[in-house]
Amino acid sequence: MQNDLLYIGIFMLISLFIPGIAITIAGLLGPKKPAPIKNSVYECGIETVGETWVQFKAQYYVYALIFLVFDVETIFLYPWAVAYNILTIWAVFEMVLFVIILLGGVLFAWQKGALEWQ
Amino acid sequence: MNSFWADPIGFVILWFISLLQGWGLPGDLVLLISYVVGALLLATGSLLLVIFLIWVERKIGGRVQDRLGPNRVGPYGLIQPIADMLKIFTKEFITPDGADKLVYNLAPILSVGSVIMIWAVVPFAINLYGSNLNVGVLYIVAVGGLGELGIILAGWGSNNKFALLGAFRAVAQLLSYEVPMVASLLIPVMLAGSMNLNEIVRAQTVPFIVMAPIAALIFFISSIAENGRAPFDLLEAESEIVAGFNVEYSGLKFGFFFVGDFLHAFTLALLFAVIFLGGWNGPAADSIPILGFVYLMIKTTIVYFLGLLVRFSLPRFRIDQMMALNWKVLVPLSLATLMLTAIFDKLAPAGNLLVQVIVLVLVNLIIWLLLQEFLARAFRDKPQRRAVLHSRPQADAAEDAPAQPQTDAMQS
Amino acid sequence: MPIQIFFLIVAAITLISAVMVVTVRRMMHAALWLVLSLFGVALIFALLDASFYAVIQLIVYIGAIAILVIFAVMLTRRVMDDDAAQTNKNWWVALIAVLVVFGGIAATALSWTRLQVGPGIPPGDSILVDFGTALINPQKYAIPFEVSSVLLLAAVIGAIYVAVDRKGGKG
Numbered sequence: 001m002q003n004d005l006l007y008i009g010i011f012m013l014i015s016l017f018i019p020g021i022a023i024t025i026a027g028l029l030g031p032k033k034p035a036p037i038k039n040s041v042y043e044c045g046i047e048t049v050g051e052t053w054v055q056f057k058a059q060y061y062v063y064a065l066i067f068l069v070f071d072v073e074t075i076f077l078y079p080w081a082v083a084y085n086i087l088t089i090w091a092v093f094e095m096v097l098f099v100i101i102l103l104g105g106v107l108f109a110w111q112k113g114a115l116e117w118q
Numbered sequence: 119m120n121s122f123w124a125d126p127i128g129f130v131i132l133w134f135i136s137l138l139q140g141w142g143l144p145g146d147l148v149l150l151i152s153y154v155v156g157a158l159l160l161a162t163g164s165l166l167l168v169i170f171l172i173w174v175e176r177k178i179g180g181r182v183q184d185r186l187g188p189n190r191v192g193p194y195g196l197i198q199p200i201a202d203m204l205k206i207f208t209k210e211f212i213t214p215d216g217a218d219k220l221v222y223n224l225a226p227i228l229s230v231g232s233v234i235m236i237w238a239v240v241p242f243a244i245n246l247y248g249s250n251l252n253v254g255v256l257y258i259v260a261v262g263g264l265g266e267l268g269i270i271l272a273g274w275g276s277n278n279k280f281a282l283l284g285a286f287r288a289v290a291q292l293l294s295y296e297v298p299m300v301a302s303l304l305i306p307v308m309l310a311g312s313m314n315l316n317e318i319v320r321a322q323t324v325p326f327i328v329m330a331p332i333a334a335l336i337f338f339i340s341s342i343a344e345n346g347r348a349p350f351d352l353l354e355a356e357s358e359i360v361a362g363f364n365v366e367y368s369g370l371k372f373g374f375f376f377v378g379d380f381l382h383a384f385t386l387a388l389l390f391a392v393i394f395l396g397g398w399n400g401p402a403a404d405s406i407p408i409l410g411f412v413y414l415m416i417k418t419t420i421v422y423f424l425g426l427l428v429r430f431s432l433p434r435f436r437i438d439q440m441m442a443l444n445w446k447v448l449v450p451l452s453l454a455t456l457m458l459t460a461i462f463d464k465l466a467p468a469g470n471l472l473v474q475v476i477v478l479v480l481v482n483l484i485i486w487l488l489l490q491e492f493l494a495r496a497f498r499d500k501p502q503r504r505a506v507l508h509s510r511p512q513a514d515a516a517e518d519a520p521a522q523p524q525t526d527a528m529q530s
Numbered sequence: 531m532p533i534q535i536f537f538l539i540v541a542a543i544t545l546i547s548a549v550m551v552v553t554v555r556r557m558m559h560a561a562l563w564l565v566l567s568l569f570g571v572a573l574i575f576a577l578l579d580a581s582f583y584a585v586i587q588l589i590v591y592i593g594a595i596a597i598l599v600i601f602a603v604m605l606t607r608r609v610m611d612d613d614a615a616q617t618n619k620n621w622w623v624a625l626i627a628v629l630v631v632f633g634g635i636a637a638t639a640l641s642w643t644r645l646q647v648g649p650g651i652p653p654g655d656s657i658l659v660d661f662g663t664a665l666i667n668p669q670k671y672a673i674p675f676e677v678s679s680v681l682l683l684a685a686v687i688g689a690i691y692v693a694v695d696r697k698g699g700k701g
Contacts, residue, residue: 003149005576005584007249008238008257010150011157015234018161019227019374026370030210058693060290061601063441065689067293068594069682070449074300075586076665076678077456078256081308083662089464091666094675096457101679103453105686106445114690115445117438221562252658256585263593267565270600274558286604289597296593313658 062114066106073102125407128245131156157238160248164237164381171380172199175426182430209369214277217366221275226367226374228268233382235261240388241316243398243410254315255303258389259296262344265378266292269363272375276366285363287437291350294441295343298336298448304456305333306393309463319397324471327394329478332455332485334394336448341386342425343440346379349432350440384422391417447493455485537577544570557603565596582658 080087080095109115122129134155138148173188173196180187188195213222236258238248251257266289273285307313309329310321318326327334343350364375391397395417398410435443458481466477547567551560572587664670 002579004249004251005579005581006150007153007157008251009573009576010153011161011238011248012231012235014154014157015161015238016227016231018158018165018234019230023223023227023370023374026207026209027211029208030369032210034212058605060286061598061605062689062693063290063294064594064598064601066445066686067297068590068598069686070297071300071590071594072682073679074297074304075590076675077304078307078313079582079658079662080665081304081662082311082313082658083660083666084308084460085311086659086663087464087666089461092460092464094666094672095460098676098679099453099457101676101683102686103450105683106449108687109690110446112690112694114694115441117441221558251581253581253585256582256589260585260588260593263589263597266593266597270597271562282604286601293594293597 059117062109066109066115069102069105073099123408124405125243125245127243127411128407156248160237161234164234164385165377167384168377168381169199169203171384172202175380178423178426179430182427203373206370206373211371212366212368214366216277218275218277221271222366223275223371225268225272225275226371226378228271229265230374230378230381232261232265232268233378233385235264236385236389239315240392241319241397242414243407244404245407246411247316250314250316253313255307255313255318255393259300259303262292262296265382272367273363276363278366281363281365284365288346288363291346291437291440292344294444295340295350295448298444298452299340299344301449301452301456302333302336302340303393305330305459308456308460315392315397318393319399322396322399324475325394325396325399329475330394330455330459330482331479332451332482333459334390336452336455337394338390338421340444340448341390342428343444345382345386347383347425348429349435351434383425384418387422387425388414388418390421395421447489451485451489455482458485533577537574540570540573540577543567544574558600561596561600561603564599565592568592568596582661 076098077095080091106115131152135148135152138151139145143151176198177187177195188198191197191201213219239251239254239257241247269285269288269292273282273288276282306318306326309326310318312318312321364372367375391414397417398407398414400409400413403410403413459478462477462481463474466474544567547563547570550563551567554560554563568587568591572584572592575581575584575587665675666672
C-alpha cells in the first residue's frame with residue numbers, strides 16, 4: 001500500500017506542478033504594462049465605493065453545516081458498505097436506524113424552513 | 119501476454135523498467151523514476167486531451183444549436199483550440215490592486231490540479247492504472263473538496279466583493295450537491311464490497327447501472343451540478359453576478375479555470391463509465407488489455423456526449439430551485455435508495471446472481487414510481503400561475519373611451 | 531531512512547503551520563494555515579499506511595470543517611481588512627502554564643510502561659472490512675455508532691434553531 005500512496009503523493013505534486021509551470025511560461029510570454037485603470041478592482045465599471053466588505057447571509061453557514069453532518073454520516077457508512085457482503089440483516093437494520101435518525105434531523109430542518117434559499 | 123499488439127502500453131512500461139534496471143540503478147530508485155515518469159505522462163496526457171475536448175464541445179454545441187461551430191481554422195476547425203491556446207498564452211496577467219499574491223495565484227493551480235488528481239486512481243485496463251489505492255472512491259471525493267477550496271481562494275484573493283459573493287454561491291452549490299454524490303456512490307461500494315476502483319470494475323459481471331439505476335441517475339445529475347455545467351451553471355452565466363468568482367483573472371489563469379471545467383466534465387464521465395457501466399469490461403478484455411482501454415473510452419464518450427446534450431438543451435435553474443432539488447429530492451432519494459437496496463439485497467437468496475439482479479431492478483422500479491407519485495403530489499398543491507392582463511387605461515382623455523379588458527388565450 | 535526524513539519534514543510543516551494559525555494577523559491567512567496543518571496530519575496518516583484515515587481527514591476536515599471555519603470567519607468579521615493584535619501584556623503567564631502542562635503530560639506519557647509500538651496495519655481491504663464489522667458488532671462499537679448519529683442530530687437541531695431564530699428575529 002505504501003507504493004500506491006507514494007504514487008498518489010507524486011501525482012498530487014505533479015498535478016500542481018504542471019499548471020504552475022504553464023502559468024509561469026505564460027507570465028513570461030505576455031506583455032507587462034500595469035496601469036492604474038487596469039489594476040483597479042472591477043465593479044461594473046465604476047470606482048469602488050466604501051471598503052470592501054460583503055453582506056454574508058446566514059443561509060450559507062446553515063448549508064455548510066448540514067453538509068458537514070451528512071459528510072460525517074457517509075464517512076461512517078463507508079466501512080459498513082465495504083463489509084456489507086459479510087454482514088447479517090440485523091446489521092442492515094442498525095444502519096437503517098442510523099440513517100433514519102439523521103433523516104429526522106433533515107425533516108426538522110425542512111419544517112423550520114432552514115432549507116429554503118433565504 | 120507480452121506481445122506488443124495485445125498490450126502496447128504495458129509492453130512499453132516493462133521495457134522502460136528493464137532499461138532502468140539494466141543501467142544498474144537500485145530497485146527503489148527504479149520504482150521512483152518509473153512512478154514520476156508515469157505520473158508526468160498521465161497528467162500531461164489529460165491536459166492535452168482537453169485541447170481536443172474544447173473542439174468537440176464547440177462543434178457539437180454548434181450542431182445542437184443549428185449552426186456549424188468552428189470551421190475556419192484548419193479542416194473542420196480542428197486547429198481552433200490550438201489557436202485559442204496560443205492567444206491565451208500571450209495575454210497579459212492583470213492582477214487587481216490589493217490582491218493577496220499567493221492566494222490569488224494558487225487558486226487556478228489548485229482548481230485544475232484537483233481535477234487532474236482524479237486520474238491517478240482510474241483503471242484504464244486490467245493492468246493499466248496509476249495507483250491501486252484501496253480507498254479510491256473516497257480519494258475522488260477528497261480531491262473534490264480541494265477544488266472547492268480553490269474556488270474560495272479565487273473569490274477571496276481577488277479583493278473584489280462580487281468575486282467573493284460569486285465564490286460563496288459556487289461553494290454553496292458544490293457543497294450541497296456533494297451529499298447526494300457521496301451517498302449514491304455508497305451503493306456500488308456496497309454491491310462490490312470494496313472502495314478500490316479496480317475491484318469495482320471486476321465485480322461488475324452485471325453493470326451496476328442495471329443493478330442500481332437510481333443511484334446512477336443521482337450520480338449523473340449531481341456530477342453535472344458539481345461540475346457547474348448547464349442546467350446548473352448559474353454561477354458563470356453572463357446575466358448573473360458578473361462572471362462569478364473568476365472575474366479578476368485574465369490570460370492563462372482564467373484559461374485554467376476553463377480547462378478545469380472541461381476536464382472535469384470528461385473525468386466525471388470517465389468515473390461514471392468505470393463505476394456504473396463496467397469500466398474496461400467487455401468481450402476479451404481480460405486477455406487483450408488494449409481492448410479494455412478501447413471499451414472504456416467508448417463508454418466514456420457515450421456518457422460525455424449525453425452530458426453535452428443535457429448541457430445544450432436544458433434551460434438554467436434558479437438557485438432556489440437548485441437547492442430545493444438537492445435537499446428536498448436528491449438527498450432523501452439517495453438515502454432511501456441506499457436503505458431499500460441494502461435491505462432487499464440481504465433478503466434476496468444469496469449466491470444467485472439473476473435473482474439478485476431482478477430483485478434490485480424491482481426495488482428501483484418501485485422507488486421510481488413512488489418518486490413520481492410524490493413529485494406529482496407536491497406539484498399538484500401549487501397554484502398554477504395565471505397570466506391575466508388587467509384593463510389598460512388609455513393614455514389620453516380616457517373618460518369617455520370604454521376600458522378594454524384584455525382577456526386572451528393566456529388565461530387558463 | 532527516507533521515510534524518517536519525510537516524516538520529520540511533514541511533522542515540521544504541521545507544527546509550524548499550527549503555530550502560524552495563532553500568530554498571523556489576518557484571520558483569512560490563519561484559516562489557510564489551518565488547512566495546511568490539517569493536510570500535514572493527513573500526510574502523517576498516509577505515512578502510517580492508514581489510507582482510509584488520510585482520505586477521511588481530507589474529506590471531513592479540509593473539505594467541510596475548514597470551509598465551515600472560513601464561512602464563520604467571513605460571517606463575523608470584515609474579512610477584507612482585518613488586522614487584530616495577537617497578544618496582550620500577560621503572554622508570559624500563558625507561556626509558563628503551557629510549559630508546565632506540557633512537562634506534566636510528557637513525564638506521564640514517558641513513564642507509562644505499557645506504551646509500545648502496535649502491530650502494523652495489514653494491507654488491502656481487510657482493515658476496512660474489520661472496521662465495518664466492528665461498527666455493527668454489539669459487543670464492540672454498535673452503541674457508539676448509534677449514539678454518534680444522535681450527536682449529529684443534536685448538532686443539526688442546535689444549528690437550525692440558532693440560525694432560524696436569528697433570521698426570524700431579523701426579518
